Amino acid sequence: MPAETVDHQAALAQTFRDAEQAGLRIAIKGRLVALVLLGAFLVVSRLASPEHALELGLGVAGFAAFGLIHFVLIGSRYDRAWLKYAFIILDIAVLSLLMATQPIFDTVDVPQVMSFRNSVFPFYFLFLGVAAFSFSPGLVLWSGIMGVAGWLGAFAWAVHDMPVRLDWSDVGTAPTTEHFLSIFLSPNFVATGSRIQESMAYLVVAVLIAVVMWRARRTVRRQLELDEERRTLTDVFGRYVPKTIADALISDRGLLEPVEGTATVLFIDVAGFTKMTEASGPRRVVGVLNAFFDQATETITRYDGVVTQFIGDAIMATFNLPAEDPEHAAKAVCAALDIVDLTANQT
Numbered sequence: 001m002p003a004e005t006v007d008h009q010a011a012l013a014q015t016f017r018d019a020e021q022a023g024l025r026i027a028i029k030g031r032l033v034a035l036v037l038l039g040a041f042l043v044v045s046r047l048a049s050p051e052h053a054l055e056l057g058l059g060v061a062g063f064a065a066f067g068l069i070h071f072v073l074i075g076s077r078y079d080r081a082w083l084k085y086a087f088i089i090l091d092i093a094v095l096s097l098l099m100a101t102q103p104i105f106d107t108v109d110v111p112q113v114m115s116f117r118n119s120v121f122p123f124y125f126l127f128l129g130v131a132a133f134s135f136s137p138g139l140v141l142w143s144g145i146m147g148v149a150g151w152l153g154a155f156a157w158a159v160h161d162m163p164v165r166l167d168w169s170d171v172g173t174a175p176t177t178e179h180f181l182s183i184f185l186s187p188n189f190v191a192t193g194s195r196i197q198e199s200m201a202y203l204v205v206a207v208l209i210a211v212v213m214w215r216a217r218r219t220v221r222r223q224l225e226l227d228e229e230r231r232t233l234t235d236v237f238g239r240y241v242p243k244t245i246a247d248a249l250i251s252d253r254g255l256l257e258p259v260e261g262t263a264t265v266l267f268i269d270v271a272g273f274t275k276m277t278e279a280s281g282p283r284r285v286v287g288v289l290n291a292f293f294d295q296a297t298e299t300i301t302r303y304d305g306v307v308t309q310f311i312g313d314a315i316m317a318t319f320n321l322p323a324e325d326p327e328h329a330a331k332a333v334c335a336a337l338d339i340v341d342l343t344a345n346q347t
Contacts, residue, residue: 028130117191128140132213144203167192171183305331
């Protein structure tokens with residue numbers, strides 16, 4: 001693979017890494033604000049049970065601390081590619097552990113599985129939100145998989161030692177109201193199917209966000225490649241034409257509107273070329289011509305001229321066409337004098 005291609009791919013990879021890091025920093029800040037608001041609400045709503053309120057406060061503070069640590073590590077010399085995946089695992093593991101072990105209220109003796117009837121599951125979507133800001137499809141999918149694993153793992157732990165478990169199958173296909181309520185409101189109702197549906201929905205959302213991120217990355221990558229191609233074309237054209245004309249040619253896909261006007265035409269010919277050809281070998285002649293053409297073209301372009309033809313050892317250039325230049329004649333003379341000085345210095 002050419003060195004230029006390797007450098008270009010490395011530059012693209014660095015661009016996406018920078019975007020991921022910037023996005024993660026923004027997501028962590030938003031996550032911190034959300035945790036502060038949520039933590040304040042949870043603690044205030046449970047002040048009647050100080051111990052429970054303290055546990056919730058410490059849990060929220062722990063989540064906030066994880067985020068702050070991750071924020072500090074992003075872009076530092078300690079940052080590693082796997083760290084963002086590790087912090088997703090850590091966040092999900094802590095929340096899932098709380099779901100599996102912490103009772104709804106300290107004063108209520110009910111199966112732990114009843115915690116899953118609270119509106120806790122939407123908080124798992126915060127992890128997808130954080131991952132989406134990274135602009136990384138892989139991190140979004142990882143968050144989806146880990147979220148499902150954490151949610152179902154917490155559920156499995158909560159029901160593993162229940163002596164009696166009631167599920168949707170116990171409701172039947174045509175239950176009476178009394179029978180439905182007796183099952184649905186029972187502390188032993190685990191609703192395994194509901195947990196699976198929630199997990200499937202969570203995973204589908206993760207896949208959809210990952211696909212959007214993948215398409216967005218492809219679009220951005222293609223745009224960056226087009227920009228790089230444009231810069232390359234401009235550099236190549238810029239060796240033979242002024243930058244303004246190169247930009248116009250690229251923007252118009254190589255087409256310029258026909259124009260009529262007065263132009264200054266500069267012809268440059270190497271004196272004694274035939275004699276030099278006879279006296280020198282072809283390799284030296286080609287080397288001398290290439291060096292002369294490069295420097296002469298650079299000089300012509302510097303004075304806003306356009307090289308229109310290379311004819312053997314001669315160069316033809318125009319000034320004032322296709323781009324207008326009221327000082328075209330003077331610039332053509334200056335270019336010619338500079339080229340004469342250039343060749344005089346080389347002899």
